[in-house]
């Protein structure tokens with residue numbers, strides 16, 4: 001018996017960052033959009049907790065108890081007083097350490113898959129609580145669609161969207177550490193009174209209208225200067241996407257993946273080709289959103 005869950009990546013269409021809090025986190029107005037690049041997490045009974053991973057970048061994914069999928073299984077098992085005796089297999093397609101919440105997706109996926117495998121019957125609220133303990137982005141990976149995250153990004157309000165938005169993602173060589181990028185944000189803002197983060201009405205209206213031109217004009221990422229400071233070469237990737245005709249270009253979350261909003265699927269294909277030809281990225285991926293969050297694909301009996 002096994003259960004497979006599919007979980008999408010995210011792009012932050014607005015990432016407003018406040019000053020550092022006493023607990024080391026930053027208050028955010030974080031507008032998430034789930035996009036159609038997916039990891040698949042399969043869980044099956046085993047003697048002991050074990051994680052395997054295949055796909056691009058799999059060698060950079062930790063297979064020990066620090067893996068967010070392993071931690072999710074352990075947390076759910078502990079809550080229900082049962083052993084976390086599962087084999088978690090991750091089929092990875094979301095760029096690793098790319099600012100697209102790949103690890104968070106695996107955490108949310110493993111949680112939903114173990115819940116189904118073990119029949120724990122946990123409520124949505126309980127699952128969301130465990131997600132928030134796992135990481136700031138993990139609740140959104142469970143919920144998907146479009147949402148405004150406040151607090152450290154874990155308190156979610158679902159947002160209406162009036163259409164599908166098309167994107168190209170330029171994947172960089174190597175990752176960027178999320179804490180390092182927030183640390184650079186603090187360094188760049190030393191001595192500055194950072195205002196409290198607020199969601200932009202113009203951006204929420206553009207999402208609700210499904211209007212790519214209005215969304216392009218409203219995209220912002222307060223972590224972008226920090227990501228560019230740590231990885232100056234990303235400026236060339238952003239320029240290449242803009243020159244290729246993208247409506248807007250920005251760093252995805254903490255980077256180093258860069259995101260390009262385009263008008264339609266056709267422009268996405270041509271922009272991806274131009275980005276590849278520019279040799280300013282390792283690869284370019286096309287995806288659209290919003291898409292649903294973590295979804296059980298089905299249960300099977302096949303060994304894997």
Ligand SMILES: C[C@](O)(CO)[C@H](O)COP(=O)(O)OP(=O)(O)OC[C@H]1O[C@@H](n2ccc(N)nc2=O)[C@H](O)[C@@H]1O
Pocket residue numbers: 012015024025026027028030099101104134135136137138151152153178179182253254
């Ligand atoms: C950059 C984003 O991906 C945008 O969605 C998220 O804010 C990061 O979320 P995440 O990877 O789930 O981050 P967490 O695992 O919760 O935290 C990792 C580290 O990032 C920093 N961090 C994260 C979230 C936040 N609101 N403020 C922070 O300062 C902290 O140094 C923290 O120790």
Ligand SMILES: Nc1ncnc2c1ncn2[C@@H]1O[C@H](COP(=O)(O)OP(=O)(O)OP(=O)(O)O)[C@@H](O)[C@H]1O
Pocket residue numbers: 060061062066067068069090095096097098099100101102103104106107137175176178253254255
């Ligand atoms: N299942 C997992 N998949 C990938 N990385 C994981 C996983 N579990 C833990 N990690 C660790 O988390 C780090 C960040 O990887 P991840 O792919 O989640 O980055 P990210 O997409 O930049 O995250 P975010 O956008 O949420 O900040 C990795 O370097 C790795 O050490």
